[in-house]
Amino acid sequence: MRIALFITCINDLAYPATGIAVTRILRRLGHTVEFPDRQTCCGQMHANTGYRAEAMPMVRNYVDVFDGYDAVVAPSGSCTAMIRDQYPRLHPPAASVAARTYELSELLVDVLGVTDVGAEFPETVTYHPTCHGLRMLRLGDRPLKLLRQVRGIDLVELGDAEECCGFGGTFAVKNPDVSTAMLTDKCARVGETGARVLAAADNSCLAHIGGGLDRHRSGVRAMHYAEILASTGATP
Incomplete structure (x- = not known):
């Protein structure tokens, strides 16, 4: 192929x-x-x-x-x-x-019919399903199936996971107050999980949420889930 x-x-x-x-x-x-x-x-x-x-x-x-x-x-x-x-x-x-x-x-x-890609990532992780993946591609639990097979991972559920983070490309620029309110809610839900890593399938959304988490001094790292699946040992 x-x-x-x-x-x-x-x-x-x-x-x-x-x-x-x-x-x-x-x-x-x-x-x-x-x-x-x-x-x-x-x-x-x-x-x-x-x-x-x-x-x-x-x-x-x-x-x-x-x-x-x-x-x-x-x-x-x-x-x-x-x-x-x-x-x-x-x-x-x-x-x-x-x-x-x-x-x-x-x-x-x-x-390819694969869920176990041979990854190892000894961290507590929560996953945010981004809007395009959730509502247009209908990825469902595919990313979670992959993450669940990662050795050493502690995958915890994100509350109100399907709620938008407030990015939406130009939406965040044109509607900053609404976007910020949505981001605040998302960051609060992330904080409630106790996770040290927030994973998602879109770096645009991760940049938005990651910025909010940094401003709140949460100590949570935003990371594309592909980088978790590529890991074969200790957290980089």
Whole structure:
């Protein structure tokens, strides 16, 4: 199976360790992961704010770059949702490659049939299901199935887990008071778990929640769940 990594903008620019983690996981499972260097932004920010015409060159480029692969994996629920949900409507020829684009847990659980990736992470962790993964991709408990198989992990349930963290891309900029109130609630629920690590499938949401946790001096670290699955020993 030819697998390509779609790193996404935020990971490429701010969280490269997440993309490295995805590659390590798949290589550990015996797969080769390719990284096409002509990949660009998926165009989500443009399309979601009404600039669909401006998003089209990025949509077409995605098809050109990734159409030859059996599977494309992205460590981002929101970008994967953009590709799977909006691409076929914006550009019908994108439907085939969009259907072969998977968020990491979908690729591991549904396509490769794996839940135990050989990880070890001796920490107390709680998991926040981000909105795009929860409501658009319907990831369900796939990420949790993977995390439950991690050796040494103490996975604790997050209260009101399905409540939005308040990020929502430009929502946090245009509605700062509402966003901050939602973030405060989410940080409180995280604090109640006693966890030392908050995991999620989107670094954009983790940046938002992580900033709130830092401002509250909570001592909780925000971390993409791929980095937990890539770990094979002591907490880095």
